[in-house]
Amino acid sequence: MRRLTWFNATSLTLGFAFLYIPMIVVIVYSFNESRLVTVWGGFSTKWYGELLRNESFLDAAWVTFQVGFFSSIIATILGTMGAYVLVRGGRFYGRTLFSGMMYAPLVMPEVITGLSLLLLFISIGLDRGMFTIILAHGTFAMCYVSVVVSSRLVSFDRSVEEAALDLGCTPFEAFRLVTLPIIAPAVISGWLLALTLSLDDLVIASFVAGPSATTLPIKVFSSIRLGVSPEINALSTILIGIVTIGTIAASLSTKRSVMRRQREERMAEQAG
């Protein structure tokens, strides 16, 4: 292995410091005994205990989880369908317009998306609550899913689908038995992306959320306006922990599947 030059080592250190120092500060202060956020008062885990006793945080977490779960499923189904039609549907009238419209929400400021959804819900008389957040998140996350899935669809050999048709599948069977299993990894990563976006979202949720439902980002944001409490630090640390474990697990499983594939290819060569 090549050794790092001093230049590369410095860049690496600076870059990672820039990314991770803020998080490290949060993690360190979550174990602070003192109520004052900026004064170190000794090691303690009492804020984690406080957090678990705080009903309103737990409620918000539960709402966030449900919203994330349902909205990401809606986004995945709609996004995959959209991507399939736009990539495979051939040239139909207005296709360019449709694909433009599919991707427009990606660059639309969230404030506008949130505001327009709010106006829509009010005009059709839908009470704001968890249901409206699910709809709103499903709507804005489906474009992301569609981008991820269509990039996979573009790169995979069309003739595999034609082979399925040729062997007697109806177009729907070809999709279910051949296309879907092949694009499954992209669909899953689209789903994870939609889930993350939903868990993350503050702007759109604060437009469409009602008094009956508050998501975790809204709760955090509104409570730090009253001053940063050590409980928020504890909550952030837990979230950082979950994300870290998730990322490590995902990269390990990718690495293992790559290694398995390489092993199989070697086997094939020997058998060849």
Added chain:
Amino acid sequence: MPQTAFEPWNDPAAKPLIQFRNVSKRFGDFTAIDDLSIDIFEREFFALLGPSGCGKTTMMRMLAGFETPTSGTIMLDGQDISPIPPNKRSVNMMFQSYALFPHLTVYENIAFGLRRSKMPNEQIDARVKQMLKLVQIEKFGARKPDQISGGQRQRVALARALAKGPKLLLLDEPLSALDKKLRQDTQFELMDIQEKTGTTFVVVTHDQEEAMTVASRVAVMDHGKLKQVDTPDRIYEAPNSTYVADFIGDVNIIEGYATKQGDTVSIAWSEGNSPIIGTPSKPIANGKVSFAIRPEKIAISAERPTDRNNVVHGKVLDIAYLGNLSTYHVALPDGTIIKAQTANSRRRSSRPFTWDDEVWLSWTDTAGIVLES
């Protein structure tokens, strides 16, 4: 007792399996297939040969059902197949990329079509095992397509396409992904399998050697039209145009002016050279002609041969040594270059000619083809 040759195309009573009747296919302004009619018979191994963009793949995709003709009809077994979608046709296709399902095992790939036809499981199992045996990959049934070699994948694709016992099997550049040695072995295997199963094969290829080896008849295509449809030996020995002569194998083409002399014609082609004597396959009028002659029909010698009418003198310009054969590029005094080929039946050290040697080229009256331009 002599076996009757397999030549249904010469039998007026034979009923064709596939009929293209005045079929055209246009993509926007581009005409891929231009008013094409052809009959293909049962049990034939039919090759569509041509350069890329000549329309051969479009013809195959119309047979499979992935494209519909702009005009004209395609009949399969006496039935117009244009309105039938690909999944309802008794036609299967082996794709150029093989298009194996990467998430299914070899066994399940082959069983895929059978499972769609609601066949009972025991029958499917028997059929898949039979196919695995036919293409000699019994050992690999449990593997995924990623876990086998390119040659094995080609076999899986063939077995999968044959499993449903189609009336017609389409093969799109079936051997192009294999290396040369494997390709040659597989060609013979393919012919063997075609004979065993009795299926009609239509193969699309740009490789003339492959088409010549495997096919009972070859159709040479260019710009959406059929140039010639004939047996491989007729295509090679009696091409009907300079295009076909030039596309199949190596050829010298000499332009000249023909004058009839009984059964033969005398072709004036260059000042200072005596006219070429050729034998046209059908009577032709006096006028401009192309004389096409294969390099291997031209003899090369150090002394002037006395027993032949067609003799020219030149200097060896280049030698292409191919191992079994050598091609000599001989420049005549007027600048014309003629290729002559000899078999290297002796070892290299004893080969007679080298660069800049003065040589005589000669050929018989019937060695070349006279084509009206």
